[in-house]
Amino acid sequence: MQVVKHINELRTLLDHSRKEGLTIGFVPTMGALHAGHLSLVELAGQQTGFVVVSIFVNPTQFNDKADLDRYPRDLQKDLDLLSSSLCQLVFAPEPNEIYPEPDTRQFNFGTLEQVMEGKFRPGHFNGVAQVVSRLFDIVQPDKAFFGQKDFQQLAIIREMVRKMKLGVEIVSCPIIREADGLAMSSRNMLLDAVQRQSAVHISATLSEANNKTGDLSVEELCRWVIARINENEQLKTEYFEIVNSLTLMPVMSWDEPCVKVGCIAVHCGKVRLIDNIEFTKKSIQ
Numbered sequence: 001m002q003v004v005k006h007i008n009e010l011r012t013l014l015d016h017s018r019k020e021g022l023t024i025g026f027v028p029t030m031g032a033l034h035a036g037h038l039s040l041v042e043l044a045g046q047q048t049g050f051v052v053v054s055i056f057v058n059p060t061q062f063n064d065k066a067d068l069d070r071y072p073r074d075l076q077k078d079l080d081l082l083s084s085s086l087c088q089l090v091f092a093p094e095p096n097e098i099y100p101e102p103d104t105r106q107f108n109f110g111t112l113e114q115v116m117e118g119k120f121r122p123g124h125f126n127g128v129a130q131v132v133s134r135l136f137d138i139v140q141p142d143k144a145f146f147g148q149k150d151f152q153q154l155a156i157i158r159e160m161v162r163k164m165k166l167g168v169e170i171v172s173c174p175i176i177r178e179a180d181g182l183a184m185s186s187r188n189m190l191l192d193a194v195q196r197q198s199a200v201h202i203s204a205t206l207s208e209a210n211n212k213t214g215d216l217s218v219e220e221l222c223r224w225v226i227a228r229i230n231e232n233e234q235l236k237t238e239y240f241e242i243v244n245s246l247t248l249m250p251v252m253s254w255d256e257p258c259v260k261v262g263c264i265a266v267h268c269g270k271v272r273l274i275d276n277i278e279f280t281k282k283s284i285q
């Protein structure tokens with residue numbers, strides 16, 4: 001596995017792989033890697049011939065400076081984890097490599113960015129689109145792999161690829177969970193022991209909610225989830241919405257003919273956690 005910091009080194013190595021006829025799989029990350037990231041690398045390795053992982057904590061997608069400062073960083077640990085994975089090349093640039101000048105581009109994703117994360121983290125998806133489009137331009141991958149935990153991010157990136165005609169296939173990968181159900185996230189390592197125990201309540205409540213769709217209306221279920229989570233004194237729900245998986249617009253009734261996903265953001269102390277669940281048809285009456 002090779003590690004490079006500069007675009008020109010990366011391009012030389014990628015040109016070489018392309019000349020060998022290998023397809024390029026790309027896993028963009030912000031480091032603080034965990035088994036969820038490694039599952040993306042594994043899928044990328046199965047589906048492409050040469051896997052590139054980027055590690056870059058992108059400042060433009062943080063609307064809260066304290067959150068950016070707190071974001072966990074441990075490059076050596078990340079490299080150790082990747083060295084036994086299917087990753088062949090790590091791109092770990094400094095901010096001025098990605099942004100030699102400030103990126104002033106303004107993306108417009110319409111209603112996709114006006115709900116949930118977009119509503120509560122203004123500017124976040126603009127920053128995500130800036131960095132992902134920049135990284136796609138640098139790496140020119142055939143396929144890029146993203147986790148479904150960031151459900152809205154996936155929708156935004158698909159839309160960006162469509163609008164900008166980027167010619168990269170976006171592969172959506174399942175959420176990887178801890179043994180007790182907590183969705184894996186780099187932010188989990190910021191939780192203290194009590195918060196960590198409480199955090200499991202989020203995925204447990206979403207699973208319980210999936211069994212209640214026959215008994216409660218969409219609106220009642222949303223209220224139930226929020227109340228249930230907030231019963232735990234460590235947790236404060238920012239939003240829980242049940243949305244159409246394609247448009248991300250709130251669903252009003254279980255009868256709507258679409259895949260329905262419940263998306264949640266919860267504050268656990270200073271740590272903000274997100275998760276989601278696709279409601280299974282069998283429990284919807």
Ligand code: PAF
Pocket residue numbers: 028029030056058061128131132150153
């Ligand atoms: O999902 C993430 O870790 C980040 O938003 C991404 C896609 C690497 C862009 O910085």
